[in-house]
Amino acid sequence: MAQSADQYPSRVVKFIVPASAGGPSDIVARLVADKLTQSIGQPVIVENRPGGSLMIGTAAVAKSDPDGYTLLVTTSTPIVTVPFTMKNVPYDVQQDLITVSHLGSTPLVLYVSSNTPAKNLKDVLEIAKAKPASANYGSYGTGSSAHILNEHMIKQSGVKMVHIPYKGVAPELQDLVGGQILTGVADIGSAAPLVQGNQIKPVAVTGSKRSALLPEVGTFAEQGIAGLEPFSPWWGVFAPRKTPKPIVDKLSVEIQKIVRSPEFNAKMASLGIEPTGLLVDEADRATRDEMARWQKIIANLSDIKFE
Structure with missing residues (x-):
């Protein structure tokens, strides 16, 4: 095995x-791939599936040859939430995957179109109550942290909204701009160009304190929805x-060196992501801990059908 590592x-x-x-996930993967190509002397390419x-x-990597040539770069969603919200998951995280590195984490933000009169979470919930037929919320996938966040909010507030899942953050935000959905959940970095272009606006942020990048936006807790402090997706x-x-x-x-470099830190900060760069043993323990935590969170939503 040592010989295989040398080669x-x-x-x-x-x-x-x-x-x-x-x-x-795509942006983060390409940042790491670019730097890893330089450090290992072989091309690192990114393929979206x-x-x-x-x-x-995720299943494609879990079932691939264990030779180090096919790796997964993803947000935590298919690792720590999907296994507890979906049936017939075609992989077992504990048996099939090992965490090579934790890259960073970010809070989640609830956004509305700039054409929507809502200025805060209370306004959003009032709109949903007044017009339930058009109160659709988007997420970046069924069983994702965004999906769970919204169902948690709905359960506490008593409003009725319909879930519209997407195949990622980018198409979700496109429909939010177009008015097809009332709200969308995304990380700060993905939504930043649309916020700066005055196409969407943030109304609530997860975490125990306001984000330094969105200091004017109140947390969910400040605005009456408790329990969303842990909702900070991470990448690995x-x-x-x-x-x-x-x-x-x-x-x-090699990946830890990349994540801890000043250049990479600056790029991650521009995406609203706080770098971590955990090595394999610590990263794999953190993944197992996160899975246990999310299993408890999802169990409290046992009346919600995620499929």
Whole structure:
């Protein structure tokens, strides 16, 4: 195995992203791929395989050859929430995948179109109550953290809204701009160009305190919806669990160097993402802890049908 690590990589490495192009997972994957190409001396390419609540691309990596040449770069959704919200998940995180690195995390934000008169969460809920027929909310996939967030909000507020799932953040935000949905949930970085272009506006943010990038936007807790403080998706790199440990360790070390570099930190900050760069053992423990935490959160929504 040590010999295989010495010779690795000898050809192209592929990052599979289970979401559509242009979204945060795609952007993060391409940032890492660009730098990793330079550090390992072989091309690292990105392939988008959206759909199936992010399960299609995730399963492709989980079932791929464990040789270090097919890796998954994804938000935490298909890792820590989908296994507890969907039936017939075609992979087992604990058995099939190992966390090579945690890359960073970000709060989630609830957005509305700039054409909507709502200025805060109270306004949004009042609109939903007044016009339930058109009170659709978007998410970046069934069973995603955005889906769970909205159902949590609906349960607490008593409003009725209809879920519209998308194959990623980018198409969700496109429909929000176009007025096809009342609200959309996204990370700060993905939505920033649309906010700056005055096409959408933020009305609530997850976390225990306001985001430094959106200081004027109140948290959900400030606006009457409790329990959304932990809703901060994170990004990670994953490999098939049977990948030789020396190869996983080598990748983990190289990726940590990238994540901790000032240049990468600056780019992640512009996306509203706080870098982490955990090495494999700590990252894999963190993944298991996150899975346990989300299992409890989702169990409290046992009356909600996610499929």
